[in-house]
Amino acid sequence: MSIQSIRPENEGLNIFWDDGSSSCFPWLWIRDHSESKVDLHPDSKQRQIDVFSETPDNSINKAIIDQNKKNVMVKWVDQSESCISFDLLESLASTSSPSAQALANDSCWNSSHEIKEFPEMSFDDFMSDHGLKKWLGHIHRNGFVLVSGAPASSDTTQELMERMAYVRNSIFGGFSVWDNKLDNPDDTAFTSLAIEPHTDGTYVHDAPGLQTLHCLQKDSVGGESQLVDGLAIAEKMRVEYPDYFKILSSINIPGRYIKDGIYLEAKRPLIRVNDNNEVVQISFNNHDRAPFRLDNDLMSQFYEAYKVFHNLANDKSRQFQFILEPGKVLTFDNWRVLHARSSLTGYRQLCGGYHNREDFESKLRLI
Ligand SMILES: [Fe+2]
Numbered sequence: 076m077s078i079q080s081i082r083p084e085n086e087g088l089n090i091f092w093d094d095g096s097s098s099c100f101p102w103l104w105i106r107d108h109s110e111s112k113v114d115l116h117p118d119s120k121q122r123q124i125d126v127f128s129e130t131p132d133n134s135i136n137k138a139i140i141d142q143n144k145k146n147v148m149v150k151w152v153d154q155s156e157s158c159i160s161f162d163l164l165e166s167l168a169s170t171s172s173p174s175a176q177a178l179a180n181d182s183c184w185n186s187s188h189e190i191k192e193f194p195e196m197s198f199d200d201f202m203s204d205h206g207l208k209k210w211l212g213h214i215h216r217n218g219f220v221l222v223s224g225a226p227a228s229s230d231t232t233q234e235l236m237e238r239m240a241y242v243r244n245s246i247f248g249g250f251s252v253w254d255n256k257l258d259n260p261d262d263t264a265f266t267s268l269a270i271e272p273h274t275d276g277t278y279v280h281d282a283p284g285l286q287t288l289h290c291l292q293k294d295s296v297g298g299e300s301q302l303v304d305g306l307a308i309a310e311k312m313r314v315e316y317p318d319y320f321k322i323l324s325s326i327n328i329p330g331r332y333i334k335d336g337i338y339l340e341a342k343r344p345l346i347r348v349n350d351n352n353e354v355v356q357i358s359f360n361n362h363d364r365a366p367f368r369l370d371n372d373l374m375s376q377f378y379e380a381y382k383v384f385h386n387l388a389n390d391k392s393r394q395f396q397f398i399l400e401p402g403k404v405l406t407f408d409n410w411r412v413l414h415a416r417s418s419l420t421g422y423r424q425l426c427g428g429y430h431n432r433e434d435f436e437s438k439l440r441l442i
């Protein structure tokens with residue numbers, strides 16, 4: 076779509092597009108969104124124009140199209156100028172409420188057999204020029220990726236993670252190495268016990284976006300890892316259990332983490348949706364669910380809905396099961412894919428950490 080003509084009107088500047096449609100941008104909006112060097116800092120891209128401290132006089136002298144620079148210029152009677160790029164005008168030609176970015180639901184999987192292109196790549200492939208883009212694409216489409224043939228060292232794993240972005244800090248520290256023989260484990264993750272499908276960080280307001288795990292040493296039996304696509308469960312429930320979908324996308328469920336000197340708690344729906352009712356985030360951790368009580372009828376419905384999600388998540392046929400082993404680095408989308416672990420005997424040492432969600436989205440936008 077390109078600009079065919081413009082026409083100043085009382086309400087604002089009307090832009091006529093070459094497809095026959097038009098968009099009228101209000102004068103105050105044009106002032107506020109001006110991208111001139113004065114109004115938008117050329118380096119930081121931060122807004123400098125302030126349309127609130129003093130009410131601007133939005134009478135205009137003229138509005139012109141600069142075809143060379145692909146800008147629309149508005150000259151105001153107060154001698155100031157606003158400048159807006161064709162790209163910005165085109166990207167906002169239609170109005171819509173900003174809403175949280177939805178998960179990619181065109182590739183969700185109800186079993187590992189439904190994954191079209193299995194998300195595994197070699198370490199050499201990951202380290203190549205286009206490796207990071209491929210790695211991000213796997214996570215975006217399927218919710219996880221395995222990098223095989225990696226050196227079984229914590230340094231290499233940290234370097235792999237930092238190729239995406241800095242490692243996030245959390246209650247467990249930043250990038251960490253741990254084993255299942257701690258005297259006082261802070262979490263079941265640091266034991267040999269089974270853990271049922273869950274997402275991490277239901278007790279923090281901003282749950283970790285990605286999680287990376289690499290088993291550095293393994294002298295154990297059992298301890299299989301399972302991954303389940305929580306988005307696929309949500310989409311199934313949307314169709315087959317619409318009332319339960321509504322309950323799980325509207326009731327805030329508290330999660331908590333309690334240790335000496337620490338009491339974390341956050342609340343959000345199991346299925347978080349945006350204004351378009353698209354799924355944005357799955358938050359499910361039955362182990363960390365905090366006490367709460369609704370009216371008896373609603374509590375009963377909640378239990379029914381939660382049970383359906385829980386049982387679908389624990390359905391073995393929906394799970395991709397594998398063994399974490401030295402050389403195989405797992406990264407998954409903690410806002411989409413649930414992870415679980417069978418109990419184990421013996422010794423194993425793992426390393427890994429978290430990435431923030433916004434850093435993952437940033438790389439996806441730019442790469
Ligand atoms: Fe976990």
